[in-house]
Amino acid sequence: MKRNLAFVLVGIFSLAVVIGLWTPQAASAQAVKLKYANFPPAPTFPCVQMERWKTEVEKRTAGKVAVQTFPGGTLLDAKNMLDGVIAGTADIGCTSMAYQPGRFIVTNATALPLGIPSAKVGSRVLWDLYEKYKPQEFADVKVLAMFTTAPNNIMSKVAVKKLEDLKGLDLRASGGAAEVLSAWGANPVGMPMPETVEALQKGVVKGLFSSLEVMKDFKFAETCKHVTMTDTSIYPFTVIMNMKSWEALPADVKKVFDDLRVEQSEWTGVYMDNHVKEAMEWSKTTQQVAVVNLSPAEKAAWNAQLQPLTAKWITEAKTKGLAAEQIISDLQALIKKYSQ
């Protein structure tokens, strides 16, 4: 009797060991593996949000999903991101929509100078705009997040204090931000962010127009000793997933991804807003960067130059059959709603 009990106990113990030792391996062998491509270097904000998403997904799916991240354009670069994800080169990809202005007309309307005050507000506005219009260009992918940068400001090697200082100045910018620079009389030079490092070093550009966290993350503060505060326009980003990879996911995993969409978008906005503050503290205290705040009269003159941009966007969007005026009034209402 005692011997039988011992056998049973040994049996239970062995089973426990087998379950304990083998189940996790078996589970990880079966884990869905997803490749996530990103274009800029690992320390920059699009990749920080990517790592946060990976951590949350792996935690919330209890190991059912393993995400392999590829920062720095090692799997897909910015301009090939959407097509690369549609083709399945990566399961997931993150890109800046400003690099393909004609392809993302609706979502790029957020880059017009409409007064988005922060990345947190911008990210919520962009997400709601996407949800309402579900633009055709996203028909072949699953959208996992949408977020924006903080408002753009001028980082330059020379001081920019008035509109005349901008005349013909070569500054790196893309999409809507480039249109803003043109309206001010500067000379926007389009290129993806990672190429700006070399362009600045070689003197191809004299500065850039972007959110200010890049002063620290790309070390632009080492060459651009001047910042002019304009707080005008943002850059919109999207995170997309290959449709077949999405459809192959189990229902509970799909729910985790869906539940994360707005949360991840807002998390990124908040991270960006805080990181801009940190980066500017660092730039001022360790890199002796000087900040120009425009006088109200000067700022009014700058804003006046931007007046035609939205009307121009409306005219062009209408030729594409879009409900252009409605999109702009929705954007204005959303900015108001999330700014409160």
Ligand code: DTR
């Ligand atoms: N300059 C914009 C947006 C942007 C802002 N910070 C980063 C960091 C890494 C890549 C891009 C950006 C742009 O090029 O899209």
